[in-house]
Amino acid sequence: MKIIIEENYEKMSRVAANVLLGKMYQNKRVNLAITAGSTPVKMYEYLVEDVKNKAYFDNVHYYNFDEIPFKKKAGYGVTMSNLNKLFFEPAEIDSDHIHPLDEKNYKTQDARIAQDGGLDLILLGIGADGHYCGNLPGTTTFENLTSVVDENATENMKDILLSEVGGDESERPDFYVTMGPKSVMQAKEIVLFATGAKKAKIIKQAFFGPVTNDVPASLLQVHPNLTIILDKEAAAELD
Numbered sequence: 001m002k003i004i005i006e007e008n009y010e011k012m013s014r015v016a017a018n019v020l021l022g023k024m025y026q027n028k029r030v031n032l033a034i035t036a037g038s039t040p041v042k043m044y045e046y047l048v049e050d051v052k053n054k055a056y057f058d059n060v061h062y063y064n065f066d067e068i069p070f071k072k073k074a075g076y077g078v079t080m081s082n083l084n085k086l087f088f089e090p091a092e093i094d095s096d097h098i099h100p101l102d103e104k105n106y107k108t109q110d111a112r113i114a115q116d117g118g119l120d121l122i123l124l125g126i127g128a129d130g131h132y133c134g135n136l137p138g139t140t141t142f143e144n145l146t147s148v149v150d151e152n153a154t155e156n157m158k159d160i161l162l163s164e165v166g167g168d169e170s171e172r173p174d175f176y177v178t179m180g181p182k183s184v185m186q187a188k189e190i191v192l193f194a195t196g197a198k199k200a201k202i203i204k205q206a207f208f209g210p211v212t213n214d215v216p217a218s219l220l221q222v223h224p225n226l227t228i229i230l231d232k233e234a235a236a237e238l239d
Ligand code: GLP
Pocket: 035, 036, 037, 038, 039, 040, 066, 124, 125, 126, 127, 131, 132, 133, 134
């Protein structure tokens, strides 16, 4: 496990963008699974500038690792809508290079990725409860591949689904799909990044505490190629 601690959110975002860019500069197909959420906002701002109109990045293919479908709205769900807005559209990524995971194709996600040569890198955020992708405490065990998590998975799952669609009850789905721990661990490299004091406690617990299903991200500790990128606030609890 390698930990990089940067002074602030901007610098942490720059380093995360650089790590992705370093992976992209290869003379072969590169498969990246990338995260939505609020943490990557600045990183995508940098990355859009770096990759837009650069034909030499035509070797890069992109995957989302979870999806929360809207109940009624047709088209992409929460994750892909977010990734489109933050990165794919402004960077003008060719749609042939974007491989959406959704509620219709989730059963073939792991096989599709394996057939494409596997993930070279997966970029993850972390929730204050220790979740990554849609792997929340109580919803998953380390053996899970890509699967459905439904509204009955935990006591507060309906609330979580509601907040994922911005509090609009008419759009609240009764499930989402996510790559599971076992799918994520198959990536050749894992990069997890976090910003702000609200993540400090879980960073210590997940990466310096026991490996347990109660803290889903703790499993990532045992991956042979894990890099954690933090700003000072998120690293505040580390020695
Ligand atoms: C959501 C996403 C996760 C992400 C997490 C943290 O639950 N499905 O993949 O890591 O939020 O998001 P944020 O970066 O906004 O803290």
